[in-house]
Amino acid sequence: MKTVEQMISADELSEFARQNMEPDWLIEKRLLACEQMKTLNFPNVLRFNYRNWQMTSDLLAWIKSDKNLLNCDLNNNSLVQFGQTTLSVNLATELKQQGVILTDLFTAARDYPELVHDNFMTKAIQTDDNFLASYHAACLTSGIFLYVPDNVEFKEPIELNLIQDSTQVSPLVSHTLIVAGANTKFSVIQQIHTKGSQANLANAFVEVIAQENSHVNMSSLDELGENTLAYLQRRAAVGRNAHVNWAIGMMNDGDTVGNFALELNGDGAQAKAKVVAITKHRQRVGINTGIKNVGKHTVGDILQRGVILDDSQLVFNGIGDIVHGASGSESEQENRILMMSNNAYGNANPILLIDENDVLAGHAASVGQVDQSQLYYLMSRGLSRVLAERLVIRGFLGAVLTAIPLKTVQQKLIKIIERKLADGHESD
């Protein structure tokens, strides 16, 4: 069997990109990435073997998705994409006047070539980061571009809604690029879910370029369907004195590899990464969450919490990487997994890579069962065991819930969690 990089020819790829009216530099980037695929490997997720997963597709096609298939109200969102089709863009006039740009990535590549050229897969994730990143760059079919110019601050979060179109065969290869100018302050919530039950793959990336002294709050709520095989890569490049907080609710129903990293490049940069995941049935999920301290006096904090049900598998790797020269830096991490079934397999691995003496680093990890004293307390007030367990679990996951700035999205995540727990329990 031929691998995907052997099946996609350079001619085919450039023809494909031309149909999309892409600028030459982007086409060249695709071709280069396609070459890079030949020598690269899958990203390594320690203690998680997914080598035999089919994470790429040779289907190169521009596919329209029919918005009439969606019956949900998406008016409140800033931008909605269904498959490769952008359904709506809604940016407050006030933000437009301040120079904020929100559009689909290909439009941005044509209309704001310099901004996209300089930031797309150059600063946070390079096309040769790993095999799936090069596949991503070569075969990209949708994307979002958000640019917030220097000194712009706003409170109302930007809400990005991606809907994978699994009413048909169509791999989702999507890239969200967020550029936060110096001294900016804002929040972004990205939700991603699946419409339809066709088996498809999702290869969705988010890059955040946080320039000097910017404060960016990211929330990602993933709810891909059970027939979606997902590779999610998210990375922020955090500049001098900039802060990026990223909360991720990994609620996919299908097998997933998550590769999340924040790079503290500038001195004084800070980042928090919070991840919650629930796995059930026979689902397999492996997640790397890393913070790399490059600049001096940088502070990184990783918190991962997971609940595993049924026969599922969840691996959390927390990677704290302090490079040589990052003196005065801190790296903290906590990875915890709650086992709700004896057949589930959980692994919480703190990985500390420290090449500098003058640092503070700490880690905690556990895989365990529900705290009996908490259950007893709740049950002593008349709550059934099932309800008590759900409350304890929700509490266990609470640290990430509270990091999400919008109450409605918080509530949504709580609902998803409860649905997953109820679902998982039934099949015990």
Place this chain on the structure above:
Amino acid sequence: MGILEIKDLHVSVTDDETQHAKEILKGVNLTIKTGEIHAIMGPNGTGKSTLSETIMGAAAYQVTQGDILLNGESIVNMPVDERARKGLFLGMQYPAEIQGVTNAEFLRAAMNARRLEDDQISVMNFLKELDKNLDLLDMSEEMTERYLNEGFSGGEKKRNEILQLMMIKPSFALLDEIDSGLDIDALKVVSKGVNAMRGDNFGSLIITHYQRLLNYIVPDVVHIMMDGKIVKTGNAELAKTLEVEGYAGLRDDLDLDVALVDEN
């Protein structure tokens, strides 16, 4: 009228490491009716908390002999939550902290747990009841939006136990050292809460080391417990005598052969 009967109750606790079972309660007899407040006093390590935890149904305590009857029905084989829904409440010495669940949300869940599916409390009625009780306990509304006991001070936790008591309105409340760690003002507030519950439909068993609490919640009956048994029962005066004589004095009066944990 409700009645809680403890009959010849023997309880053991098994040491996790040695697997050796140790008998803590050695034949406790006690009857509490609604409308009555009982106090149990006794020196450290005598089995007072074991009694309250066993009545509530904590898993660590094994009933080896005897019975516990609530309104004539044996509850020793009932799970904790069912006992609670039948009308028991345990105000704990060390309430668990639960992140991510707000006090208000928990209170509503607890109140609804003992109501029928089609008779859940309305938000309006809940808030009305909540405001009334917060007011009485001198607690701020902000407390109800905080996570259950998380980061609460010792005193706040105790107040919160009493708030739950007042919202849930059990027929019998076991209050395990609700006075420990309280300053005098907090003690008064907590007592006010318990006293507000007094009435024909409420009975309570109050566990305490000190007579001080009983100045504020005057009991109808006082029991002295030593070495896993009730050794003396009397009225509120008994607690005052004890305050003067101490447990050692009482033991000698009763001519008991009991070693006290904290005796020199």
